[in-house]
Amino acid sequence: MNNGVISSPPEDPVKCTSKNTNCTITNSIGIFPDRSICEAGEVKYPGTEEELISIVATATKNNRKMKAATRYSHSIPKLACPDGKDGLLISTNNLNKVLRVDAEARTITVESGVTLRQIIAEAAEAGLALPYTPYWWGITIGGLMATGAHGSTLWDKGSAVHEYATEIRIVSPSGPEDGYAKVRVLTESDDDNQHLNAVRVSLGVLGVISRVCVYIYFIHFLIYRRLNA
Structure with a gap:
């Protein structure tokens, strides 16, 4: 049986x-x-x-x-x-490509339809991992960002994955001077990053996220943190 x-x-x-x-x-x-x-x-x-x-x-x-x-x-x-x-x-079904894994910068850049499962797998290939994640790996990074999906911890920036987003590209409606659509590239290095904070948990009302760059950690560092917590 x-x-x-x-x-x-x-x-x-x-x-x-x-x-x-x-x-x-x-x-x-x-x-x-x-x-x-x-x-x-x-x-x-x-x-x-x-x-x-x-x-x-x-x-x-x-x-x-x-x-x-x-x-x-x-x-x-x-x-x-x-x-x-x-x-x-x-x-965002077909926006499903992992664009870059930068082990030196400890970042992963993906299109918004990439699932959490894909991110975990691609990061692991480079010896990297997200510190905390939601329980379901079928969620996409775009949906995860827009809804504030999270794990559970108070360590570092906390358990919300959007807190580790260093850059978000979002396509929003605009006027005829922009051809009726505009790509906004929002980064942590901006002098005023309030727009990045707004897009991080926008509930889908500010546009369609096209890609996200997320900061990730070396796996051995996370294991060390857990063993010495």
């Missing part, structure tokens, strides 16, 4: 009846009480920052409401519900 446990990821929270139009989105994770279904007119799946800029610009020019959606829609649907049947969902 096989007593093993078999697990599988949740279904795609975005479902459409006609290709990528006439869609719905809901929360795939039952632990949250809100399992309501949100309607959306269309979903777009940008694969590059350039494609994301074009999608945001077109929607802005047409005065269309839009919201970002992640791979599993771990949040409650109201945060990802754009405007009923006229709204646009922008899924």
Whole structure:
């Protein structure tokens, strides 16, 4: 008799009846009480920052409401519900590349649709690790940043992963002078980093995060800290 446990990821929270139009989105994770279904007119799946800029610009020019959606829609649907049947969902499913692991600077740069599992695996290859993380590794870095997902500790900057973000690129609606979309690059080295702090837990209302650079630690350092805590 096989007593093993078999697990599988949740279904795609975005479902459409006609290709990528006439869609719905809901929360795939039952632990949250809100399992309501949100309607959306269309979903777009940008694969590059350039494609994301074009999608945001077109929607802005047409005065269309839009919201970002992640791979599993771990949040409650109201945060990802754009405007009923006229709204646009922008899924980060295909923004899923690890762009750079810098062992010397102890940073990892990834697109916003990269999952926590991917980050942990890629960082480990370089002997690095996030100090604390949420319990579920299916969450994406963009969703993690936007919702303030966290682990549990008071050490260093605390357990919220967004506190370790050193740079965030976000695509936001803008005016015709910017082509109706603008990429904002927010870093810790900015003289005034209040905008970075706002984007760190923006709940998806300030734009669509395209990529994130996060500070990480050497694994042997974290082991030493735990053994001597």
